[in-house]
Amino acid sequence: MLAPQVEIMLVAALAGAACALPGVFLFLRRMALVGDAISHAILFGIVVTFLIVRDLRSPWLLIGAAGTGVLTAVAVEALRRTGRVKEDAALGLVFPALFSLGVVGIARGVGNIHLDLDAVLLGELAFVPFDRLTWRGWDLGPRGVWVMGGLLLLNLTMILAFYKEWTLSTFDPDLAEILGFRPAVLHDLLMGMTALTVVAAFDVAGVVLVVAMLVVPPATAALLTDHLARMLGLSVLLGLASALGGYGLAYALDLSIAGSMATVGGILFALAFLGAPGHGLIAQARQAARQRRHLAQQMLVIHLLSHEGTEAEHEENCLRTLPLHLRWDPAFAARVIEQAEQMGWVVREGELLRLTEAGRQAACEIIGSNGGMMPLSR
Amino acid sequence: MGFAFWLDPTFRLVAVGSALIGAVGGVLGTFALLRRQSLLGDAMSHAALPGIVLAFLLVGSRDLPLLLAGASLSAWLGALLVVLITHRSRIRPDAALGLILSVFFGFGIVLLTVAQRQPTAAQAGLERFLFGQAAMMLQRDVEGIALATVLILVVVLLLWKEFKALAFDPAFAAAIGLPVMALDVLLTTLIVLAIALGLQAVGVVLMSAVLVAPAAAARQWTHRLERMVILAGGFGALSGVLGTLLSGWIGLPTGPMIALCASGIALFSLLFAPRRGLVWAVQLPRGKRDAGPSG
Structure with missing residues (x-):
């Protein structure tokens, strides 16, 4: 018997990890919004099932919802495969239609019975410890742990079993087709697994958490690595970190747990967006600055070479006129010259800059690599 | 039940408002569709939530225009972040x-x-944002919608070439020196404006349909x-009028x-x-199919 807080954390972590796994493939297939689409579309399934069973607590509602989830996924994929619309439009066509039918169904059939959707499917993590599984009087722990644990295990097994096939059909569906795989079947399998995970997790953990964990950890992981297996691993870790960090935040400040998880996930993404090595904004800016300086040094030696030994050498290759002729900011020019000196490409002779042997060679190499063309220089 | 409502001024007002929203949705949705951002409407409508709650928390009233302003600001901020991230x-984009x-x-x-802990609690009537209440449209609202429609259409016409380049080949647009990111911000801002218009009439979830389907x-x-x-503008306007008509009927x-x-x-057009049309594709023998590129 665990403490309620631990049970909630466990379910949050399991849900985060279980959603992050299929999320990676959805991210790569431009289907990141499928969770959100399913969350709206299942209204249709719930309403239709309700009109048949007329009982808000019936387990059939969940089955109806799951059925609509799979239906949405399959319909979107079928629509996309016709080639008439792209992924995003296919999603955007299917779910508002189903949602509208659901709303019409409520207005038409449900009449004055108040169909409280919150009670039907929007699970709430805080209530996890109260919904327990028992067997012959034994307390087996919260149902949520079993559901989310089972889904995580299922997703993990499926991904391990179909890793090669899904990788290939995600990155190169044409090649997969030629090699005799069936990308369409593989895709339907993935979407079916996703729909099942999403709907079951809605019931346990709520829509907010599921939609966030399906998108945010995979997108963050994509900024941190270029390798699919690492992306899957990182995604799960980020899902876990969002779950535990979010729970801590919610516990400390008495806030919505799922909302806090999504917020922490967003903060982790923002950190990666700024600071990721290679893909982060800071790394991009530093690389751009490095390239700018590199180009400036190349321009400097070529400029010096082209005027070397000419009459205008003292006018052109002199510290005073260089910033003007190369259209550089004086401070930038000073830094470029200083670095060129450190690299041993140039030496100062009073006001005059002279190429060293190494600098001359570097300049010749650059000109050579430009197909022998003389770069413009004034 | 007769067709008397067709003559009812309130009904006609709602029909005109819905038609305008549909037309704007169709025109801007075309660009969103080509940029693979069809679900912008859906995303922005969700992104409006913190703005609504913050406006409520800061001012402590449930004044509708105030909440709408908060919603639009927050959705706009979200849209700018989408542009930055992409x-x-x-x-x-997805x-x-x-x-x-x-x-x-x-x-x-x-x-x-946090808001629920306030003594003034009671959730700000969110259902109205979710499903919209076209029937509550006033003369004043429709005038506002008409003004915004004209504004949006004028901007699209003036920047036609630029938006076209942005929609089909952003790399080319950047190469010929167009301020791609600024254009994207402008286009996205127009879409957020259209969504804010649609909030009241069709509600947030269904605004995505108005952007995507036409x-x-x-x-x-x-x-x-x-x-x-x-065509998209026409289809959108038609949906607005037909929808209002059917709903009244x-x-x-x-x-x-x-x-x-x-x-x-959309379904009819796809078929x-x-x-x-998919129906023709079934009938034509293999090798004679010519559907052109998708998207």
Whole structure:
């Protein structure tokens, strides 16, 4: 018997990890919004099932919802495969239609019975410890742990079993087709697994958490690595970190747990967006600055070479006129010259800059690599 | 039940308002569709939540214009972040939209738990934002919608070439020196404006249908942007009028009926549009199919 807080954390972590796994493939297939689409579309399934069973607590509602989830996924994929619309439009066509039918169904059939959707499917993590599984009087722990644990295990097994096939059909569906795989079947399998995970997790953990964990950890992981297996691993870790960090935040400040998880996930993404090595904004800016300086040094030696030994050498290759002729900011020019000196490409002779042997060679190499063309220089 | 409501001034007002929203949705949706940002409407409507709750928390009243202002600001901020993320990282539009949608909405839920602790609690009537209440449109609202429609259409006409380049080949647009990111911000801002207009009439969830369905339908009938924009605007306006008509006739909520009309037009176009229609593809023997590129 665990403490309620631990049970909630466990379910949050399991849900985060279980959603992050299929999320990676959805991210790569431009289907990141499928969770959100399913969350709206299942209204249709719930309403239709309700009109048949007329009982808000019936387990059939969940089955109806799951059925609509799979239906949405399959319909979107079928629509996309016709080639008439792209992924995003296919999603955007299917779910508002189903949602509208659901709303019409409520207005038409449900009449004055108040169909409280919150009670039907929007699970709430805080209530996890109260919904327990028992067997012959034994307390087996919260149902949520079993559901989310089972889904995580299922997703993990499926991904391990179909890793090669899904990788290939995600990155190169044409090649997969030629090699005799069936990308369409593989895709339907993935979407079916996703729909099942999403709907079951809605019931346990709520829509907010599921939609966030399906998108945010995979997108963050994509900024941190270029390798699919690492992306899957990182995604799960980020899902876990969002779950535990979010729970801590919610516990400390008495806030919505799922909302806090999504917020922490967003903060982790923002950190990666700024600071990721290679893909982060800071790394991009530093690389751009490095390239700018590199180009400036190349321009400097070529400029010096082209005027070397000419009459205008003292006018052109002199510290005073260089910033003007190369259209550089004086401070930038000073830094470029200083670095060129450190690299041993140039030496100062009073006001005059002279190429060293190494600098001359570097300049010749650059000109050579430009197909022998003389770069413009004034 | 007769057709007397057709003469009813209130009904005509609602029909005109819905038609305008549909037309703007269709025109802007065309660009969203071509940029693979069809779900912008859906994302922005979720991104509006923290703005609504913050406006409520800061001022402590449930004044509708105030909440709408908060919603629009927050959705706009979300849209700007989507533009930033797609331009400055390898994250593609769908994932950027999903990110903003889920994180903003989650943060909104967090704020909501704070709002519920206030003594003045009681959740700000969110249902109105979810399903819209076209029937409550006033003369003043329709005038506002008409003004915004004209404004949006004028901007699209003035920047036609630029938006066209942005929609089909952003790399080319950047290479010829267009301020791609600024244009993207402007286009996205126009879409957020259209969504804010639609909030009241069709509600947030169904605003995505108004953005996607007319544009996807128009795409099936033509390969030219000019015709596609005009067709999408027409389909959107038609959905607005038909939806209002049906809703008045059968007595069902207007928002979903508008969305269903738009979906119906899209379905019809996917099946029966000349050349691209799926029905013709089945009948034509292999090798004679010519659907042209998708998207």
